[in-house]
Amino acid sequence: MEWSQEARYRTYESMTTEERLKLEGSVSASPWRQRYHIQPMYGLLNDPNGFVWFNGRYHLFYQWFPFGAVHGMKHWFHTESSNLVEWENKGVAMKPEYTFESHGIYSGSGFVHKNSLYLFYTGNKRDEEWNRHSSQCLAIMNSSGKITKRDEPIIKRQPNGYTEHFRDPKVWQVEDEFYMVVGAQRENVTGCILLYQSPDLIAWSLLGEIETNEMDFGYMWECPDYFTLQTHGILLCSPQGLKLAGDSYHNIYHSGVWVGKPLNVENGHFDHGDFQELDAGFDFYAPQTTLSPDGRRLLVGWMGLPEIEYPTDSEGWAHCLTIPRELSIKDGILYQQPVRELKEKRKNEARTTMNLSDEVRISSELSGDCFEMIGEIEVVSAKRAGLKLRVGKGEKTLLYLNMETQKVVLDRTNAGVAFGQAYGSIRQKHYSKNKIRFHIFMDTSSIEVFVNDGEMVFTSRLFPRKESQGIQFFAEEGTAKIDVVQWKYD
Incomplete structure (x- = not known):
């Protein structure tokens, strides 16, 4: 099926009853629907977003295009769980409304502050010549679940020297300061991560690039995530454009981590070891982590990849998320294990x-x-x-x-x-x-x-x-x- 731009860039609220029933019928007949993985009702799921423990439950959002198995107008779909095993669909959390997000609510993260959930995301806009314009944006969910967007971006555009491939904010706190990493592409078409600082989660100032040993490692670094684990600093991202090397980098795109010393937020320096591909299989991308209430570092990834046709595409749906995983470090290697809660099944x-x-x-x-x-x-x-x-x-x-x-x-x-x-x-x-x-x-x-x-x-x-x-x-x-x-x- 060929999709026109008009068909790809509609919001969920424009779906007719006839369209919805047709999709539901097609999906219900699928022999490949998952039984315990997070998957879309219909349409296409991709990156996990806003994964966080808030108000007594895990909240997990994901990128969603409702109308079929293509990458079109992205929404955030919301699902919740008390135990990481049973997930409850809560519906569309965010859809494009403002000019700066006219062509999609792109990926981002969640951060709990003062009894509210701050949802950071990338606003995607296309102009009349179809040029991309990216900004970093904020919505706030209160304790009753109501989400209110700010009506203008918190970071309006990429800094000089970088292209419009500028997306996927992830936020954390160090003492009284907040920090954000954003995936970016230099004008020389190499990937990197930008580091920002804020006193209040609203006003952000650029500190510069995170300084790594990798100056020419793929052409775009998506979905960055920084955290500390067992005294180590961990920088996670999904670099695009890596060349096949032995048994590594056989998929179209890849995800991995650098394990090193904690990031120096004063100068952006990150002293690290070699890049470790996170998954050796065929279908894994755009992972995101959070902390559990008992202090475990948890990871969820997209069990799929862009730009590949999957057998369920013709049924009007595509993709799922991985099971949640617990992370640990052993001998400088990042280990992933299924969350212990799955033993309940x-x-x-x-x-x-x-x-x-x-x-x-x-x-x-x-x-x-x-x-x-x-x-x-x-x-x-x-x-x-x-x-x-x-x-x-x-x-x-x-x-x-x-x-x-x-x-x-x-x-x-x-x-x-x-x-x-x-x-x-x-x-x-x-x-x-x-x-x-x-x-x-x-x-x-x-x-x-x-x-x-x-x-x-x-x-x-x-x-x-x-x-x-x-x-x-x-x-x-x-x-x-x-x-x-x-x-x-x-």
Whole structure:
């Protein structure tokens, strides 16, 4: 379907009943609707925004285009949870109203101050020549949930020396001062992050760029996030334009972190190590973090990527968010683990232990399309050993240890309806040990794999037939031992 500019730049309130019912009917017939991930009612979901604990609940907003699976007029859609497990849709939180946001409420963050939730976002405007104009804007939600926007931006335009690619504000506090990072692009078409300071969250002054070791690392740095964790300073962002390097940067765009010493907010200097790609899978972008009431640093990402057609596009909807993750640092590496609250969903436990010798084996107790699973594999002499998931007629998703190449591998070559094939169907990371632990979260059309308690993560969408629910275990050219526990989800 070809979308005209007029069709792409409508607000939700202009949707007719007929249009809504058609979308709802198409989505309800989809075989790939998720069961426990945040997903749109219909239309396209992308970046998570405004993720925060406020007024006794988690609040999470996301970018939403209501009319179909394309990137058009972006709104903020609001969802809430008391436990990070069950989410309640609250509806459209913000839609374009003012001239400075005439072509979209773009991404941003939430910050709690004086019993109010301050929502910072980028206003997107296009002029008659279709040139982009970006500004940083503010809306405030009170304790009863009413949102009031400021009628002019708090930062009206990008500073001199930078292009209109200037977006995604994230705010934090140090003592009595507030700081904001904004993703930016220099006029020489390289990415960076700008740092601002404010005494009151309203009046902002530019401190300059965050000074990193990366002066030519992609052409735009989106969705920045800065926080401290276990005495470390963590700078997270989604740089666009990275070149493929070994097993890294195989997707169209990427997200990652620099782990270093705490940011010097006086001069913007950030002393850090190498960039760490956050996810080794196929579908992960634009993550955002927040603090839980008990002090955990939590992360949620968009389980999707821009500029790629997904199999649900023709059904009038696209994408979901990842499960929330807890972050920690170990030996300079950022670890991600599923939030502990998800254990509440565990039901119908089944276990199996197998000693495999150059064979494929099925467990009659284990199957499904919506489950949590922990599998521990010890390779004795096999060249490859692991799991086949969502197995059906001509379909399977492979997750295994390759001892010959010393790689852990996720292979979705035959996982179902193919998409994004220009970027390959295998993702892998170096791994030299003969023991590995997979913590798997399978939903109707996705898989998230946490390796060795979050040392690496593989996040991917999968689109198999509903009937493909088999689980198999294999060892090739030698022996291996596999221990598995599975919990079915409702």
